[in-house]
Amino acid sequence: MPGSIDQQTKENVRYKVKYEQMFKISSEMTVTEQNLVVLPVNIYTSLxxxxxxxxxxxxxxxxxxxxxxxxxxxxxxxxxxxLEDLKESRKHDILEWTEVPDKLKQQLNKQEFDSTCEKELK
Incomplete structure (x- = not known):
């Protein structure tokens, strides 16, 4: 969920976010001694x-x-x-959490990713 928006460069936007849940963790991310993943507070995307x-x-x-x-x-x-039927998605490009079907939520929680994704261990 974006907490604030500001323009980082002429080409990118930076969103300050709060992570509710992560389904896949990169092996490059920092992990604390308490086994907690350190997540960046900003997400960048093209303007x-x-x-x-x-x-x-x-x-x-x-x-x-x-x-x-x-x-x-x-x-x-x-x-x-x-979603398979793009008309079901409000913006037809990203899903709001309320639009995510229960079956997909279950697959994400079980880390049943598409076979083209490399599954990384937490």
Missing amino acids: DDSACGIQLELGHDYLLSGKYVNGTMQTSLCGQIL
Whole structure:
């Protein structure tokens, strides 16, 4: 859920977010002695839709996919999890958490990712 929005560069937007749940953790992420993952508070995306940028709204919870690169989280339209019937998704490009079917939530919790994804251990 974005807490605030500001423009990081002319090409990117930075969203300050609160993570509700992570389903896949990168092996590059820092883990504390208490076995807690240190997550960046900011997520970056392209400013423009034409460059696969995502526009998030304050007060909404989303299911987002992305990548962790050099200590930052990045997301784009490419690689988002979509419903088979795009008309069911409010924006037709990203899912609000309330739109995520129970079956998909169960698959995420069980880490049943698509076979093209490499499953990383927590």
